[in-house]
Amino acid sequence: MVGKTPATVITGFLGAGKTTLIRGLLERADGRRLALIINEFGDVGIDGDILRACGNPTCTDDDVIELANGCLCCTVADDFVPAIEKLLARPNPPEHIIIETSGLALPKPLVQAFHWPAIKSRVTVDGVIAVVDAAAAAEGRFAPDPAVLAAQREASGTVDHETPVEEVFEDQLLCADLIVVNKTDLIDADDLARVENLIRAALNRDAKLVRASHGAVDPLVLLGVGAAVEDDLANRPSHHDEEEGHDHDDFTSFVVELPPQPDPDALAASLTEVAAVHGVLRLKGFIDVPGKPMRLLVQGVGARVQTHYDRLWKAGEERRSRLVVIGETGLDHDAVRRAIAG
Ligand SMILES: Nc1nc2c(ncn2[C@@H]2O[C@H](COP(=O)(O)OP(=O)(O)OP(=O)(O)O)[C@@H](O)[C@H]2O)c(=O)[nH]1
Structure with a gap:
């Protein structure tokens, strides 16, 4: 990938700890020039403001680009590609671009955007990192309790379709190279093991799991995965693969x-x-x-x-x-x- 700027996509359901992880990454950047593109669901961007308030010299207005109110992959031409181009055109361009998706975003269509001619030759997706709120997962918020499923199957012979929350959660995991099992401080060892089993059961291939509290993971683990994800999308199924585009009705x-x-x-x-x-x-x-x-x-x-x-x-x-x-x-x-x- 000589010559291409690596970009890391950070995904994970609402409140999983993406911004917290990125803040830690900036603190441990060790002089590496990182730039951030942040996308949020809703009209008002909060995350960019939180990151700029951290007092880190890497978080100047130029280093943080906020794309609020929208789905990155649906506004590729208008917002996303120009944001990447703006970063690359800087006199001192970033060595690595970090993209925080909204907690409701499907990462796969975003990675597909890296096939756009304007950026394909200049940027590669180094890796997709999914952050999981282990406490919420342990409460059964992202996947039905196996006991409930078994009872449904017994009673009616079928099981309920996945909820929108479950679908988003699964799409994010299925696109990931690395899964950060975050908020381990909030649960005990048994629940943590249960959550990790639940994550592994959702995966169709090997993805690395790392445990974290407050998103504290060594930058060497997060950056430099070298997955060239844009060329590996066939291995990353999505619930929305069959659809032309996707809606935001849920x-x-x-x-x-x-x-x-x-x-x-x-x-x-x-x-x-x-x-x-x-x-x-x-x-x-x-x-x-x-x-x-x-x-x-x-x-x-x-x-x-x-x-x-x-x-x-x-x-x-x-x-x-x-x-x-x-x-x-x-x-x-x-x-x-x-x-x-x-
Ligand atoms: N106890 C605990 N709280 C955490 C941890 N990581 C993050 N939090 C808290 O969880 C809340 C949400 O964290 P964020 O980093 O904003 O989550 P996010 O994924 O960026 O949220 P959205 O962008 O809204 O999807 C904040 O109050 C964090 O302080 C953790 O490991 N343990």
Whole structure:
């Protein structure tokens, strides 16, 4: 691959720990020039803002390109190819490009985009890394419990089709060269073994599994896989292989604007309840806490909600409080808005 710039695709379901892993990668980059392309589901980009707030010199505005509100592979010509070209045209081009997909993205069509003439001769996909939230997987959020399947088969002779969440999860695993089993700090050894078995059962070929807490994996393991994935797509089946393009009907996202919030703990408790009651998949955003010089970052994954102050509000910056909410289609936007406001 002499002459081609390697690109690594980081995939993984909503809240699995992709941004956390990338942040760790930047901290351990050891002078290597990395550039990031970040794609999010929803109108408001939060991840780019989180990464720029990390204070790492590799996270300047030029190094982080955010492509919000869209599916990378559906906006290849308009957004993705120009973003890659912009990076390669820099006087000091990156040595490695990291692409964080949205948690709902299917990685395979994105890799197919690397066949576009404008980038095919200049960039190769070094590897696809799938990050798995081991705690959520242990709770059965991505694959049905084998006991439930067995009971269904016994009762009716058939089993339920996969849910949209299960499909996305499986598509991401099936495209991966390396699977980071993340959030191991939240589960015990038995659950971890169960999750790893579940992942292996979903795979059609060997992919390497590494365990991690807070996405901490040696950059030498993450980068330099050398898989040239764009030339190996036949081995990576997707649920959507038979379709012309794909739709985005299964999931929905909206933004809730809030007044300033004086009590972060009360807010976290109330969001935990809202997420559990309404089946919200992901909640994230920044909150203005009156009297505090720093902005509060809210992170909800399923019903696990955490908050922390991530950086000082900048001089002249509007202290806005807003949360991005993501769920499956059918999520009642108004009911969630009311519940959050209440
Ligand atoms: N306990 C624990 N929390 C983690 C770990 N990794 C990430 N988190 C937390 O999980 C939440 C989501 O992490 P992110 O890195 O934003 O996840 P993501 O995959 O980028 O999320 P999306 O881009 O929204 O899909 C944050 O609150 C993280 O601090 C981990 O290993 N252990």
